[in-house]
Amino acid sequence: MRLFHAPGSPYARITRMAVIELGLEDRVAVEEATLRDPASVLLPFNPVGRVPSLVLDDGSTITETTPVLMVLDSLVAPERRLLPGPDAPRALAAYGRVLGMLDGIAVWNRELRRPVHERSPGVIALEAVRAARVADALDAEVAAGGFATMDAALLALISALGYCARRHTAFDWREGRPALAALFDAAQARPSVARTVPPAGMGGTAPPVR
Template sequence: MKLFHAPGSPYSRITRMAVIELDLQDRVAVEEATLRDPASVLLPFNPVGRVPSLVLADGTTITETTPVLMMLDALVPPERRLLPGADRPRALAAYGRVLGMMDGIAVWNRELRRPEHERSPGVIALEALRAVRVADALERDAATGVFTQRDAAWFALVSLLGYCERRHTIFAWRLARPALAALFDAAQSRPSVAQTVPPAGPAR
C-alpha cells in the first residue's frame, strides 16, 4: 500500500502518525505529493487531488482522513486501533470537533494567503471566532481527561495545534488554554510526532 501526503497538511499528518504508531511502515509506503498541481503524482490515483490518499494493493484509492484511518486500523488487532468507537462517545465527539476546527483553520489560512484586496473580512472574522469557540471547548476536553488515550482524537489534536504553531501563527491558541498547551508540549517527544513536524509557513 502507498500513502500519499503533503508535508504541510494537518490531515495527512494524522495518517502519517498513525502509520508510525501502528507500526505499519513495512506495509505502507509513504510518498510526498504536490497539491493543486496538474502534474502531481497523486492525480492518476485520486482525481480529487487531496491528501491523505491511501492506494490499496488492488489500486483502490481511499481518500479523506477518517476513511484512511479506518483502513489502517483494519490492519491491526482491535485493541490497537486508533479510531474511537461508539463505546467512547466523548472521544468520538472530540475527534469530530478537532476535524471541524481544522476545516475552519484551513479556510482562514487560505484567505490570508490571498492578496489583501481579494480577502473576505467576513470569512476571516467568522473562522477566527469559530476557532476560538472550538479551542475553548477542546481546552475543557483536555482538562477533563478526554485526551488521555492516544487515539485518533489525540493525534488529530496534536496535528491541528502543530499546524497552528508552525503554519497559522496568527491564531494565539495557547492563550488561556494551559491544558492544550501542556498536552501539545508533552507530545513533541513522541517519535510519531517528532518525525512528522510540518515545515514552517510564511509569517502572518
Template structure:
C-alpha cells in the same frame, strides 16, 4: 524473496504541510504500520501531481491499496488502517470518543479555511469568513482547554492525533492564531504530545503565515 514481494503493498500520498495527511502519517507510526505502508510525497494544485495518477480529487491523504483502489479522506484512511492491523486502533468506537475526534476535525476544517483566506491577495480576502473562523477557533479551543484539563485526549487515537496535528499546524503554518493565550492546559498537553516520536518525525515546514 523477490524484491517485488518485499516492497510495501500500500502507498500513502501526502504533502509535508497537510495536517490531514499528518494525522495518517502519525497513525502509521503509532499503529505499527510503517513497514506495511510506503509514504510518497506529492505536490498539490499541480496538473503534474503524482497523486492524480491514483485520485482525480488530487488531495491528500490518499491511500493506494494493493489492487489500485485509492481511499481518500483522513477518517476513511484511519478506518482502513484499523482493518489492516493498527495497534492500537485509531478510530474510537464509543460516542464520547467520536465526539472528541469530530470536535477537533471541525476545528481543523475552520483553521484550514482561515489559512486559505490569508493566502489570498489582500483585496480578495473575505473579512466575514476570517471573522467567523477566528471566532470558531477560539470557541472550540476554549472547550478543548476544559476537556484536556479534565483528562480528555489522553489515549492515543484519532482524536489525540488530530489535536496534535492542528496545534502543530498552528505552530508552524498558521502562527497568526495565538491559541496558547489563556489556555495553559492545552499548552501543557501539546508540550507532552509534541515529544512523541510520531510527532517529531512528521513536523511540517514553516510557511510564514
C-alpha cells in the same frame, strides 16, 4: 500500500502519525506528492489530487482522513485501533470537534492567503471566533482528563495545533489555554509527532493543503 502526503497538510499528518503509532511502516510506504500540480505523481491514482490518499494493493485509492484511518485500523488488532466507535461516544465527539476546528482554520487561512482586497473580513472574523471557542472547549476537556488516550482524536488535535504553531500563526491558541499547551508540548517527544513536524509557513501562514 502507498500513502501519499504533502508535508504541510495537517490532514495527511494525522494519517502519517497513525502509520507510525500502529506499527505499519513495513506495510505502508509513505510518499510525498506535489499538490495543485498537473504533473503530480498523485493524479494517476487520485484525480481529486488531495491528500491523504492511500493506494491499496488492489489499486483502489482511499482518500480523506477518516476513511484512510479506517483502512489503517483494519490492519491491526481491535484493541490497537485509533478511531473511536459508537461505543465510545465521548472520544468520537472529541474527534469530530477537532476536525471541525481544523476545517474552520483551513477556511480562515485560505482567506489570509488572498490579496487583501479579495479577503472577506466577515469570514475571517467568523472562523477566528469559532477556532477560539472550540479551543477553549478543548482546553477545558483536557484539563478534566480528556485526550489521555492515544487515539485518532489526540492525533488530530496534535496535528491541528502543530499546523497553527508553524503555518497559521495568526491563531495564538496557547494564550489562556495552559492544559492544551501542556498536552501539545508533552506529545512532541513521541516518535510519530517528532517525525512528522510540518515545515514552517512563509510569512506565518501557508495554505492548509489536502
